[in-house]
Amino acid sequence: MRTKLFILTAMMISALAFSQKNELKDAEKAMKSGDAAAAKASLESISGMIGGADDRSQAQYYYVRGQVFADLAKKGEAGAFDEAIAAYKKVIEVEDASGKQKYSSDSGQALAGMTSDLINAAVEDNNNKKFKEGADKLYMAYKLSPQDTIYLYYAASSAVNGQHYEQALGYYEELKDLNYDGSTMSYKATNVETGEVEEMNDKTQMDIMIKSGTYKDPVMERSPSKSSEIIKNIALIYTQLGQDEKALQAYKDAKIKNPNDVNLVLNEANLYYKMGDKDRFKSLMAEASNMAPDNPDLQYNIGVINMEQGNMEEARAAYRRAIEINPGYVNAQLNLSTTYVNEGNALIDEMNSLGNSRADIARYEELKKQKDGLFREGALVLEDALKNNPDNQGILSQLKNIYGALGDNENFMRIKKLLGE
Template sequence: MNTKFKIITGLLFFSLATFAQKDEMKALKKIYAKEVISGDDLTEYKKYATKLGDVAIEESDKIYSDFYKCMLPLLEINALGANVTPIQIASFINLKTVSDLSSGLNATLEFEKKTGKKIYTDDINETIKNFKPMIWQFVIALDGQKKYKEVSQVAYSVYQLDKKDQERLYIAADYALRAQDYDNSIKLYNELNALNYTGEATNYLAKNKANDQEDYFNNVSERDIAVKIGTHTNPRIEKTPSKRGEIYKNLAMAYIAKNDIAGAKKSISDARLANPEDTSLIIAEANLYYKTNDLEMYKKLISEAAIKNPNDADLFYNLGVILSQSKDEASKIEAEKNYIKTITIDPKYKNAYINLTVLKLEGETKLVDQMNKLGTSPADNKKYEVLKAKQQGLYKSALPYLEKAEELFTGDAEIKSTLLNVYNALDMTDKYKALKNKK
C-alpha cells in the first residue's frame, strides 16, 4: 500500500507540472505576440520564463523555455520604443546575451525543422535579419576596446545565427589569432577550409546623389534600377580577391606559435598549392624554415620570392642577411649585392646601410689581431704596413655607405660613432672635426 501511494503521488506531481507548463507557455506566447510590450508585460514575461525553466520536462518545453529566455533582451530593447538610444541598447547586449540568443534560436529552428511545426521559424529568421546589425555594433565597440578574444566570440555567435554569412566566421578566426587564442583560431580556420570559403565577391556600387557616398547593392539589377530612376550615378563593380592564401598563412602562424612545425608546414604546403603565385606564402614558408634553422631552404625560398617580386626591398635585405652569415667568400659577395639592391629599391633602408658597413668591416678584427702580434723587426714592419693598407682598404670601402647613412639618419649615435672612428683611422681630420661638432 505504501508503494502504491508513492506511485500515485508521483503521477500527481507530474500531472501538476504539465498543467503548470501549459499555463506558463500560454502566458509567454501571449506576451511575446504583442506588438507593444509594457513594463508590466516584461515583469510577467520574466516570471513565467523562470517558472517554465524550473518545471520543463519534455524536450519541446525545454526548447521553448530557452527560446523565450534568450529573446528577453530583444523584447526589452523593443519595449523602449522607436527612440531607444545606443547606450540603452548596449545595456542589454553582451557576450552572454549574444551567445544565449545564438544557441537558443538555433535550437528552436532545428527543433521546428525536425517536428515540421514552424511556430517561430519565420519570426526567428526575421529577428536575425533585423537585430544582426545591432549586434554587430557591439562587435565594433569591442574591437575599439581591443578586446579581440571577445570580438572573436561574438563574431562566431553571429555566424551561428546566420551560417550563410561566412564572412563572420572568417572575422572570428582572424580575431582569435590576434587574441593569441591559437587553438581556437586553428579550429575556426579549419572550419572555413572545410566550407571551401574563399571570400571572393563581386560588389555592385553606385554613388548616392543625396549624400555623394557610394552605396552597395545586393545585385546588378538593383543597382541598375537605382541608376535608371536617377537616385544614383557612377555605377561600378568591385572585386574582392580570394582570402584562401591568407587563411592558410594565418593557420601556419597559429601552428608556429604553438610550436607545431608539422602542422605549419602542411598549412603552408596547402596554401602554396592553392596560390602558387602568392609571394607572401613563399615568404611565410621561408620564415618557417628559418625558424627550424634550415637556412639553405630559407635562402632558396627567399630567392624564389625575389624573382617573382623584384621590387620588394625586404626580400633582398633578408636574403642579404642569410648570405652574410655564410663563411665562404662567394656568399659574402652575393650578400653585398643584395644589400646594394635593397638600397637601390629603397634608398632609405637604414639597416641595409648598417649591414653593408658591418660586412665591409668584417675582416678588421682579424687584421688588428695579426698587427698586434707583430714585433719591431724590419720584416715585421713590412708585414705591418701591408696589413695596415688592407685595413685602410676596408675603411675606404665602407666609407661611402657610412657617409650616406649619416646624411640620411642624422642623429643616430651608432652611425655617427662608427663614421668618426673611420675618419680617424683614415686621418681625415677635417671631416672628423666637422662631424664631431655636428649637432
C-alpha cells in the first residue's frame, strides 16, 4: 500500500514539473514574439507551485518573469518596474544559494539597464505632472544605483513638485544622513576661432584642447553645494506639515553649515512670525539686513516678507533701501507703490459701512482724504520710476489704475496715451 502511494505521489510531482516546464517554454516563446501579456499569463498559471520547484526551474521562472515585467514597465504598466526588479533579484538570490550560475549575469545586466529605463519613465511622468510616480521611479533608480545619489535628490524634488511633502521629507532626510553635497565641477575654455566659451566633458579634454592651441582661457568652476538647500527644504516641509519645533531645529542645523545664507535667516524669521513671536521676527529681519546691507535683492525680499505680514512701514523702508541701491529696481518700485494702494483700499470697507448721519458723513470725508492721500503717494513712487523706465508696461498700468481710482481724468488720459490705448 505504501509503495502504491509513493508511486502515485511521484507521478503527481512529475506531472507538475512537466506542466511548469511547458508553461515556462510558452512564456519564453511569447516573449520572443513580443507578446508580454501572454507570457505573463503563462507565468501566472504556475506561480503558486514555483516555490516547490528545483533551483534551476525557479531561477528560470524568475528570469523570464523579470523579462516580462521589464517589457511591461516600458509600456507603462503600473507597478511593473517593482515586479521586474524583484524578479531579477530573486534570480540572483536563488542561484547564489544553489551555487549554480546561469541567469545571474544576465539578470545583473538587466538591473543595470533598468536604471536608465526608470530615469526615462520618471522624466515622462514629471512632464505629465505625475510627480509621485516620477519620484517613486527616481527612488527605485537610486536604490539600483546607490552611487548615483543625484537620483535621490531628483526624487525629493519631484515629490515636492507634487506636494507630496512627507515623501519628499523622507528623501531629504536620507540625503542629509548621507552628507550629500551635490556640487559638481565644470570645465570651460574659449574657442579661439569663434570666441565662444564652450563646456568640456572633463579636465583631460580641456587640457588637450588648450595644448592644441584651438582653445584658450581655461576655467574650472565648482557649483554651489546643495547641502544647505536640502536642510532648508527639510525645515520648509516641517513648516508646511505644522511641525514648527522640528522646523526651527532644521534651520539651526542649516545655519551651522551656512552661517552666511541670508535666506535661511529670512525663512526662520517668517516661521517665528507665524508662531506669534514678533520680537524674534524683528530681530532676525534686522540680522538679515545687516548681513548684506548693499544687496538690493535681499532688501526687496525683506520688504516682501514684511508686506505679507502687514508691517507696511518696515516694508516701505526695505523697498526704499532696495531702490536706493538700484534706482531701476522696478519690482521694488511697484511693491512700494502697492503698499500705499493696499493701505488706502483697506479704508474703503469702513467708508462703505458708514451711514448718512452728520458724524458719519464727516468720518467718510476724513477717510476719503486719507485714502486719496495714500493713492497719491503710490502714484508719486511710480512717477519717479517712470523717469528711468518710461516704457515699462507694469508701471504704466498700475499708475493708470491709481489715477482712475482717484478720478484724476487728466493724468488717467495721459498714462492711457503712453500705454498706446
